[in-house]
Amino acid sequence: MSLAKSPWIIHVNCNSCNGCDIEVVACLTPLYDAERFGVLNIGTPKQADIMVVTGSVNYKNVNVLKNIYNQIPDPKVVLAVGACASTGGIFHDCYNVIGGVDQVIPVDAYVPGCCPRPEAILDGVVAALSILENKKKGNIKGKEVKLKGNEVPSNA
Amino acid sequence: MNDILTIILVLIGAPIIGCLASGIDRKITARLQGRVGPPLLQPYYDVKKLLSKDNMVVNPSQNFYVVVYLAFIILSLFMLVFKQDFLMIIFVYTVASVALVVGGMSTGSPYARIGSSREIMAILSYEPVLILYALAIYLLTGTFKLSALLDASSPLLMYTPLIFIAMIVVLNIKLKKSPFDYSTSHHGHQELIKGMTTEYGGPGFATIEIAHFYEYVFLTGLIFLFWASTPVIGVLIGIIAYLLVIVIDNITARVYWQWMLKLSWTILLVISLVNIAYLYVSGVKLV
Ligand code: SF4
Numbered sequence: 001m002s003l004a005k006s007p008w009i010i011h012v013n014c015n016s017c018n019g020c021d022i023e024v025v026a027c028l029t030p031l032y033d034a035e036r037f038g039v040l041n042i043g044t045p046k047q048a049d050i051m052v053v054t055g056s057v058n059y060k061n062v063n064v065l066k067n068i069y070n071q072i073p074d075p076k077v078v079l080a081v082g083a084c085a086s087t088g089g090i091f092h093d094c095y096n097v098i099g100g101v102d103q104v105i106p107v108d109a110y111v112p113g114c115c116p117r118p119e120a121i122l123d124g125v126v127a128a129l130s131i132l133e134n135k136k137k138g139n140i141k142g143k144e145v146k147l148k149g150n151e152v153p154s155n156a
Numbered sequence: 157m158n159d160i161l162t163i164i165l166v167l168i169g170a171p172i173i174g175c176l177a178s179g180i181d182r183k184i185t186a187r188l189q190g191r192v193g194p195p196l197l198q199p200y201y202d203v204k205k206l207l208s209k210d211n212m213v214v215n216p217s218q219n220f221y222v223v224v225y226l227a228f229i230i231l232s233l234f235m236l237v238f239k240q241d242f243l244m245i246i247f248v249y250t251v252a253s254v255a256l257v258v259g260g261m262s263t264g265s266p267y268a269r270i271g272s273s274r275e276i277m278a279i280l281s282y283e284p285v286l287i288l289y290a291l292a293i294y295l296l297t298g299t300f301k302l303s304a305l306l307d308a309s310s311p312l313l314m315y316t317p318l319i320f321i322a323m324i325v326v327l328n329i330k331l332k333k334s335p336f337d338y339s340t341s342h343h344g345h346q347e348l349i350k351g352m353t354t355e356y357g358g359p360g361f362a363t364i365e366i367a368h369f370y371e372y373v374f375l376t377g378l379i380f381l382f383w384a385s386t387p388v389i390g391v392l393i394g395i396i397a398y399l400l401v402i403v404i405d406n407i408t409a410r411v412y413w414q415w416m417l418k419l420s421w422t423i424l425l426v427i428s429l430v431n432i433a434y435l436y437v438s439g440v441k442l443v
Binding site for chain 1: 182186189190191192193194195198201202204205206208209210211212267349350354355356357358361
């Protein structure tokens with residue numbers, strides 16, 4: 001139960017247009033007050049439980065994303081917030097875009113929308129919490145994602 | 157036998173009080189911002205969660221430094237409870253603070269390093285005031301031993317009001333509250349992430365949190381000494397000082413370290429020295 005009572009999130013902006021980011025930040029304002037569920041937006045991956053990713057993954061930031069993912073101690077879950085993080089969104093066929101976050105790291109929950117409302121993001125966090133508890137019980141570890149050197153677009 | 161009972165009581169009671177104090181802090185802060193805020197036991201849930209997570213460290217010596225930090229905080233609290241030499245308590249407490257600084261430095265992370273060097277500045281600015289506080293106790297009772305304070309004829313506060321004001325500011329610096337929260341930020345998404353403690357996670361970070369719980373009790377204990385002859389009033393003053401710190405935390409913004417050094421080495425040091433000079437000239441004795 002202890003995990004569900006104090007979910008600390010780390011917010012990773014992968015090439016987001018800032019729309020989703022502002023909605024994530026709005027969760028912390030007095031109106032939505034995510035802290036009443038114990039949610040803290042923590043800046044360091046070493047202390048985080050839930051990784052909130054906004055924006056699509058591209059060839060520039062793929063290693064940054066993997067690196068941050070590897071630094072989060074187990075048990076951990078990944079929450080893809082917004083259309084971009086889920087599928088690539090409106091940027092999906094840009095030449096430098098790989099696609100959604102699940103192309104690179106395992107994603108446990110998706111929050112659709114462009115951009116999703118803060119209520120939806122909080123719902124996503126709550127959904128992620130039960131997954132987190134299950135992972136804790138089953139002792140499921142996140143797998144280490146290998147960093148690659150210079151990834152080049154396959155269609156380049 | 158009685159001593160062992162006290163030791164067990166302090167060992168268990170202090171973190172509970174500290175945890176509640178930290179929860180009250182978060183609750184009051186939330187209310188002042190028009191929010192509902194987390195439950196009162198949130199710090200306890202946080203620590204419990206952190207203890208159940210993987211321990212990720214950059215280098216193994218980090219774990220050693222947090223244990224030193226915790227051990228020396230507890231030691232200084234014990235010395236306070238057993239009314240030992242006040243000068244010695246300050247030194248033991250400084251060792252604890254330095255352990256945390258060295259722990260931050262050992263990681264090599266730029267955030268931890270900047271946080272650590274800022275914490276050194278904080279230590280530099282509050283330490284003289286603490287020493288002058290010890291000096292005032294010496295002038296009034298003729299010894300550094302705190303046991304003398306208990307059978308003092310009148311409370312310390314009557315003769316050291318200026319040092320009391322300085323100590324409130326020291327409390328603010330030591331609890332790392334705004335405007336002096338620049339070595340670790342309480343909101344981890346700011347420019348310094350988490351300062352000294354950035355590279356700690358899981359049980360290591362939980363140890364730091366538990367040490368903070370002890371520290372809350374220790375620091376309010378220093379305020380308690382101002383009215384130690386009547387413990388009830390002493391505790392009340394400690395609580396009021398703590399609430400004052402929370403309010404100051406919420407109505408101020410962060411300052412540069414230069415600003416803090418100027419404040420403490422001019423105003424705080426001068427008012428403390430004026431107080432000391434008065435004690436020296438008037439020659440009052442409490443025992
Ligand atoms: S989903 Fe929409 S709002 Fe969010 S990053 Fe993509 S384009 Fe921006």
